[in-house]
Amino acid sequence: DQxxxxxxxxxxxxxxxxxxxxxxxxxxxxxxFLWYKKYPAEGPTFLISISSIKDKNEDGRFTVFLxxxxxHLSLHIVPSQPGDSAVYFCAARQINDYKLSFGAGTTVTVxx
Amino acid sequence: xxxxxxxxxxxxxxxxxxxxxxCEQNLNHDAMYWYxxxxxQGLRLIYYSQIVNDFQKGDIAEGYxxxxxxxxxxPLTVTSAQKNPTAFYLCASSIGRGSKNxxxxxxxxxxxxx
Numbered sequence: 001d002q003x004x005x006x007x008x009x010x011x012x013x014x015x016x017x018x019x020x021x022x023x024x025x026x027x028x029x030x031x032x033f034l035w036y037k038k039y040p041a042e043g044p045t046f047l048i049s050i051s052s053i054k055d056k057n058e059d060g061r062f063t064v065f066l067x068x069x070x071x072h073l074s075l076h077i078v079p080s081q082p083g084d085s086a087v088y089f090c091a092a093r094q095i096n097d098y099k100l101s102f103g104a105g106t107t108v109t110v111x112x
Numbered sequence: 113x114x115x116x117x118x119x120x121x122x123x124x125x126x127x128x129x130x131x132x133x134x135c136e137q138n139l140n141h142d143a144m145y146w147y148x149x150x151x152x153q154g155l156r157l158i159y160y161s162q163i164v165n166d167f168q169k170g171d172i173a174e175g176y177x178x179x180x181x182x183x184x185x186x187p188l189t190v191t192s193a194q195k196n197p198t199a200f201y202l203c204a205s206s207i208g209r210g211s212k213n214x215x216x217x218x219x220x221x222x223x224x225x226x
Contacts, residue, residue: 043202043217096209098143102154
């Protein structure tokens with residue numbers, strides 16, 4: 001049973017515009033959320049995280065928004081750059097747990 | 113420089129054969145993890161270890177085995193009991209629990225069946 005869902009398998013955006021990636025979760029015990037970025041044939045790299053005590057966390061061009069009541073989070077990338085073309089995974093866990101639950105990923109393609 | 117090293121990058125398994133994937137980290141992390149990625153799916157946890165000489169099953173442990181004899185090393189054996197081993201395998205490590213528990217990943221091993 002998949003507890004973290006990324007319902008959009010792909011997203012195409014023009015360079016310089018905003019990319020918005022969405023993620024939903026079903027487990028109300030999750031209180032820590034992460035986004036990872038993955039290039040082909042490489043391991044995922046950590047991008048940004050947010051705990052449930054916040055509703056927004058920003059790091060440079062990347063902002064994560066959390067809506068706990070809707071069990072929904074989103075990642076905004078502004079402005080999108082060609083190097084942002086990758087697969088983005090949403091992940092979640094209970095803050096004191098070791099185990100991460102991952103979504104299936106969203107492939108972002110940034111067009112020149 | 114510090115990081116997680118997985119080897120080999122590509123591995124081929126014959127029917128009935130056990131194969132072992134290597135994972136070494138020099139980040140001084142206590143916890144280590146093995147994941148499997150299949151096309152169009154997220155990462156699924158196979159095994160994880162919080163500390164040396166201790167490990168727990170993840171969501172898809174059947175057909176796999178691990179050991180954690182050293183802090184730096186967490187090898188994964190794909191046994192002949194794993195009937196569908198073709199996948200991309202990722203090893204990760206993290207410093208521990210709480211908000212600092214960010215998992216860092218190796219570059220992966222792609223396993224194929226001959």
